[in-house]
Amino acid sequence: MSKSFNIKTGDEVKVIAGKDKGATGKVIRVLRDEDRLVVEGVNIIKRHLKAGQNAAGQQTPGGIVAAEAPIHVSNVQLLEDGKPVRIGFRRDAVTKRRPDGSTYSAERSVRISRASGKEI
Structure with missing residues (x-):
């Protein structure tokens, strides 16, 4: 893992x-x-x-x-x-598309700054 x-x-x-x-x-x-x-x-x-020499037979300098x-x-x-800054995470809802063209909703994890809340 x-x-x-x-x-x-x-x-x-x-x-x-x-x-x-x-x-x-x-x-x-x-x-x-x-x-x-x-x-x-x-x-x-x-x-x-x-x-010495590398794998290709070329001379390499020391x-x-x-x-x-x-x-x-x-x-x-x-x-x-x-x-x-310290780092936090926020889950944002996103719409994803399957190979057949259909869509579905999912969540994406985003790194944020703990101080400002802005996305990093």
Whole structure:
């Protein structure tokens, strides 16, 4: 069963704990199984790569490569208009269409800001 996160790819977040506390960035990737996120420009690590060949037989250069490492989802908070907000959910009634052309009513879950009530 897949876990559900309040934060999704593309959201702007602020780091609230750890060595990069106070930094903001966009979520690049969500790792649901590990409860972690990869945030642009946050938790930068360096890896030493040996020169060699890739699967296509092309030469790859070696050197020191900097990349973002995942951070725990509890260490970030969603930003809305540059301010940290808590996330809530609202169920909206929608009309859906079946492949045969008939319609039916259903509900859709929408993320909202607890402070303003606006849809995120």
